[in-house]
Amino acid sequence: MEFGIIIDQIAILGILVLIGIIASKTGIIAESVKDGLAKIIINITLPLLVLTGISGMDVNVSLLKNSIFTLLFSLLMVVFMGFVGFLSSRLTKLPPKSSSVHLVHTMFGNIVYLGFPLINALFPGGEALYYAMLYYLISNSVMWTFGISTLDGSRGTSRFYGIKKLLNINTLAFILGFTMLTFSLRLPMVMENSLGGLGKTTIYLSMLYIGAMLAGVNWKKAIFSLQSYLLAWNKLILIPLIGLLMYKGLEQFLSFPGDKLAAMVILLESAMPCMANIVVLAKVYGADDEIATQNVFITTLLSILSLPAIFFVLRHYI
Numbered sequence: 001m002e003f004g005i006i007i008d009q010i011a012i013l014g015i016l017v018l019i020g021i022i023a024s025k026t027g028i029i030a031e032s033v034k035d036g037l038a039k040i041i042i043n044i045t046l047p048l049l050v051l052t053g054i055s056g057m058d059v060n061v062s063l064l065k066n067s068i069f070t071l072l073f074s075l076l077m078v079v080f081m082g083f084v085g086f087l088s089s090r091l092t093k094l095p096p097k098s099s100s101v102h103l104v105h106t107m108f109g110n111i112v113y114l115g116f117p118l119i120n121a122l123f124p125g126g127e128a129l130y131y132a133m134l135y136y137l138i139s140n141s142v143m144w145t146f147g148i149s150t151l152d153g154s155r156g157t158s159r160f161y162g163i164k165k166l167l168n169i170n171t172l173a174f175i176l177g178f179t180m181l182t183f184s185l186r187l188p189m190v191m192e193n194s195l196g197g198l199g200k201t202t203i204y205l206s207m208l209y210i211g212a213m214l215a216g217v218n219w220k221k222a223i224f225s226l227q228s229y230l231l232a233w234n235k236l237i238l239i240p241l242i243g244l245l246m247y248k249g250l251e252q253f254l255s256f257p258g259d260k261l262a263a264m265v266i267l268l269e270s271a272m273p274c275m276a277n278i279v280v281l282a283k284v285y286g287a288d289d290e291i292a293t294q295n296v297f298i299t300t301l302l303s304i305l306s307l308p309a310i311f312f313v314l315r316h317y318i
Contacts, residue, residue: 020211047173049199054177057126066259074138109272117203131265151285228298236306240271273299
């Protein structure tokens with residue numbers, strides 16, 4: 001039954017992405033509209049989804065204990081993904097500007113535009129979204145420090161250039177939602193319905209944005225990018241499966257206390273396709289933005305097949 005749920009969700013996402021591709025190809029979603037979509041998602045609908053989802057939960061001791069596990073396991077997974085990306089980039093013998101993109105794309109996935117909407121759809125109620133937000137905080141912290149310095153190709157002060165990016169409207173929405181959760185505060189019903197309803201549009205707007213982004217990719221070059229397929233194998237299959245073994249090992253041999261839902265959320269987030277924003281960041285910091293675009297294209301398409309498979313494995317073995 002659960003497998004059918006994710007198949008349905010992936011089908012819904014696929015249809016929405018296709019609409020985004022068609023709308024972009026026909027000029028309905030112009031470049032300025034695409035940029036506007038991204039701003040609306042990041043600055044309006046996603047923060048409202050996070051705020052209303054988390055503030056609507058019921059606080060309990062178990063949730064707070066699971067938060068510690070989620071943060072630690074999230075950090076472990078991000079470090080592990082960095083190790084895999086480092087080995088893989090050396091194996092492919094990519095030039096420095098391409099190698100840095102390969103490494104960063106292995107570490108950071110599309111956890112905002114795809115991960116949050118998918119997890120919220122698979123596990124409604126707010127708790128899974130809460131764990132996803134904790135993963136996002138860890139991933140974002142590493143992204144705007146280590147990730148930026150890697151793309152920049154330096155080891156100087158730029159390592160901390162992006163720290164100011166950590167405090168954004170989404171982290172503020174999380175802090176406000178967590179504060180309301182802690183003190184059992186609730187939004188008035190009229191605000192819950194209006195803000196919550198707007199937040200739920202994130203999934204639709206995000207898929208239109210992904211479709212519009214994919215429409216501009218040179219797919220002829222992308223399908224012959226061998227390093228992108230290696231990256232897809234590592235990111236979509238190898239990393240979440242080894243992450244599952246790591247979780248089972250911690251649980252069995254070290255008596256590591258971990259919540260199954262939190263573990264599933266972390267491993268699903270680690271299995272997301274490449275982060276779309278890396279394309280822009282690669283261009284800004286002088287890395288290979290063309291190979292970044294190819295990575296996003298290949299991993300996003302293949303994730304339509306890989307995510308249901310990974311979800312099926314996690315459901316049966318966690």
